[in-house]
Amino acid sequence: MKLPVIHGYIDRRILVNFTVAPEAVQPLLPAPFRPKIYKGKAIAGICLIRLKHIKPKGWPDFTGISSENGAHRIAVEWEENGVTKEGVYIPRRDTSSRLNALAGGRIFPGKHHLARFDVREAGGHYHIAFASADKTFLSVDARSTNEFPVTSVFGTLENASAFFAGGAVGYSPNERQSLDGLKLQTYQWQVSPLQLLQVSSSFFEDTAVFKNGSVTFDNALLMTRIEHEWHTLTGCPQP
Numbered sequence: 001m002k003l004p005v006i007h008g009y010i011d012r013r014i015l016v017n018f019t020v021a022p023e024a025v026q027p028l029l030p031a032p033f034r035p036k037i038y039k040g041k042a043i044a045g046i047c048l049i050r051l052k053h054i055k056p057k058g059w060p061d062f063t064g065i066s067s068e069n070g071a072h073r074i075a076v077e078w079e080e081n082g083v084t085k086e087g088v089y090i091p092r093r094d095t096s097s098r099l100n101a102l103a104g105g106r107i108f109p110g111k112h113h114l115a116r117f118d119v120r121e122a123g124g125h126y127h128i129a130f131a132s133a134d135k136t137f138l139s140v141d142a143r144s145t146n147e148f149p150v151t152s153v154f155g156t157l158e159n160a161s162a163f164f165a166g167g168a169v170g171y172s173p174n175e176r177q178s179l180d181g182l183k184l185q186t187y188q189w190q191v192s193p194l195q196l197l198q199v200s201s202s203f204f205e206d207t208a209v210f211k212n213g214s215v216t217f218d219n220a221l222l223m224t225r226i227e228h229e230w231h232t233l234t235g236c237p238q239p
Contacts, residue, residue: 181233
C-alpha cells in the first residue's frame with residue numbers, strides 16, 4: 001500500500017553513533033544488505049526523534065500528530081540494477097504513539113513497539129530514555145557543544161554530516177515478514193555536535209549479538225526544527 005507523502009517537522013533528532021566490527025553487524029542484515037564501511041568499520045547507532053504535526057502533505061498542521069520515537073539503525077549498501085545504493089537498515093523501532101504502534105508495519109511502513117518515554121530537555125542538556133514491554137530499554141544523556149570529538153573515525157563534523165545525509169533511505173521489518181521502505185526528504189540538512197554524557201542500550205549491550213569490544217562510541221549529533229517529508233517506497237531490494 002503506497003501512502004501519500006507525509007509532511008511534518010523534526011522538532012529534535014539525536015543521532016548516537018558507534019563504530020562496529022563488520023562481522024558483528026552482518027548477521028543482523030537481511031539480504032541483499034551489507035554494512036557500509038567507513039575506514040574499515042561498520043557504522044551503527046541510535047536515532048531519537050521527536051516528530052510534530054505529522055500528516056498528509058497539504059493538510060493543516062493542527063490535523064497532525066506528534067510522537068517521541070527511537071530507532072536502532074545500521075548503515076548499509078546494496079546493489080540494485082547494477083548500481084550501488086546506500087541507506088540504513090532499522091531492525092528495531094520504538095514509539096510513544098499508540099497509533100504508530102498499532103498501524104506500523106500494517107498500514108504505514110515499519111513495525112513499531114509501544115514504549116514509555118522519559119524526556120527532559122533544558123539549557124542545552126538532553127535526557128531521553130524509553131522502555132518497552134519486552135524489556136528493550138535505552139537511555140541517553142548529552143549536552144550541546146561546539147566541539148566535534150577528535151577521536152571520531154570521521155575526523156570532522158562535515159565528514160560525519162555527509163555520511164549520515166546519505167542514509168535518507170531506510171528499510172525496516174513489517175508484520176508480514178518482509179521489509180518496508182521510507183525515504184526522508186529534509187528541506188534543509190544541518191547537524192551540530194553533542195557531547196555524550198551517558199548511553200545505555202539493551203540492543204548494543206547484548207553480548208550474545210555484539211561481543212565485548214566490537215562496539216565503540218564514536219560521536220553524537222543533533223538536529224532541530226527541520227521541516228521534512230516522508231516518501232513511501234514501493235517494493236524492497238531483492239537478494
